[in-house]
Amino acid sequence: MTPIYNWLKREDSQLYLTLGLIIVVLFCFRHFLSIILLITIFSFLALKATARVRKWLPIGQVLATLVVYIVVIGAVVAAISYAAPTLANQFAGFPKMVTKAINDHPVWDKQIDVWVNKALNSSELMKHGQTALVTGLHGLESLGTAVSHVGIAIFLSLIFTASYGRMKRLGSAFLHSRFKHFFTNVYYLVRKFVLILGTVIDTQLIICTINTVLMTIGLTLLGMPSILVLAVIVFILGLIPVAGVLISMVPLTLIAFAAGGIWKVVEVVILVIVIHFFESYFLHPRLMATATDLPIFVTFMTLIISEQLLGTWGLIVGLPIVAFFLDLVGVHPRPNDGPIMQQLRDDDFR
Known part of the structure; x- marks a missing residue:
């Protein structure tokens, strides 16, 4: 038992055991890893941005966070608002372009009729079409989930960045608690x-x-x-x-x-x-x-x-x-x- 006890007392052994425990915890919360990673990425970028803003302007962390998020979200909304009407106009004329291309090329018109008749008379193709429809619905569901995850991550990263000073003090309290060696290892690995x-x-x-x-x-x-x-x-x-x-x-x-x-x-x-x-x-x-x-x-x-x-x-x-x-x-x-x-x-x- 003495060798095992001595091995557990080593700093590197405690660090690796802490890492193993973190991996186990992350595995248990694997369904939330996407949100956790998004929050981490958004918070990291927001903290860097707010640090630069506070170097240029003598303002607090909360106001700097609001400035960063308003500017970024406003830029994204403005870009989408600018792009959406143009794309809508382009896509509105797409059916006419397809119709004109078919009318200008009678061979295509006949070939499309052949394809449509084969599709209507092919049970295998209809089965594949149903499979594709189900896959598309699952894809839309996954897209909706991804959008909701991004929205939640943006909101939580906003809260984290705005309250970064308090979060840092709370983390420092863990580093001076009864289990300070364990939380020091966690802080080192996560950082x-x-x-x-x-x-x-x-x-x-x-x-x-x-x-x-x-x-x-x-x-x-x-x-x-x-x-x-x-x-x-x-x-x-x-x-x-x-x-x-x-x-x-x-x-x-x-x-x-x-x-x-x-x-x-x-x-x-x-x-x-x-x-x-x-x-x-x-x-x-x-x-x-x-x-x-x-x-x-x-x-x-x-x-x-x-x-x-x-x-x-x-x-x-x-x-x-x-x-x-x-x-x-x-x-x-x-x-x-x-x-x-x-x-x-x-x-x-x-």
Whole structure:
């Protein structure tokens, strides 16, 4: 028993046991992990923004938080309000474009009639159609759940950021309680992971901005209408890893078809594929490797495996998890520890 007792008394053993307990707790609350991650990300970005606002303006934390959230939410609402009417006008003329294309090409009209008759007489196709309808309804339900999670996360992050001073004092009280060693380990682990995650989120914003600029230039060269509207759509949807590209293809291709027909759609699809290829296989791994101090090969493998294991969230938290565990066991790819460890030594949001 003495060796086990001595092992439990070691600081690193207590740290690893604390990490194991945190993992068990997170597994028990796995259905709420999406909300927890969203709250963490929004709170981290809001705290950085409010810290900058308070450097420029002599105001308190509550007022700075309100300023940040009003500006950000107002910008999003203004962007949607600006883009929605233009998109509605573009989509309103889409049925006429389809009808005109069919009338101008009688062969298409006959072929469509053949397809419709086959569809009506095919029980297998009708069965697949029912399956697709059910899948679409589940997709709409998932979309509604995601929107509600984002709304809850925004509200709770607003409350957390506004009351950050009190939350910090409450956390400090835990660090001086009867179980201060345990809560010190919890604070150390949580803070380390949040800062690594924040670094990755900052990098994702940079990637999204570069991707938007490249897409805007490409769409301008292709002669697409409503460039500012398309730029807003690309930037907002670009914040969603992988799925954002697929979702953005819907309005881009529809507007392209309304503006120039099928060949314009082909041009836009080629542009999206080229830029997405550049982002996925060069820009994203390169910037993420720089941010997390990981080699590009490790970054590639991490993104592939984490996306398979965790889905879309794996593209966001996969690299922070790997960087967190490597740093926890003392593996530093660079002699000077890199930007993450330098940031861990600073007292952020002082």
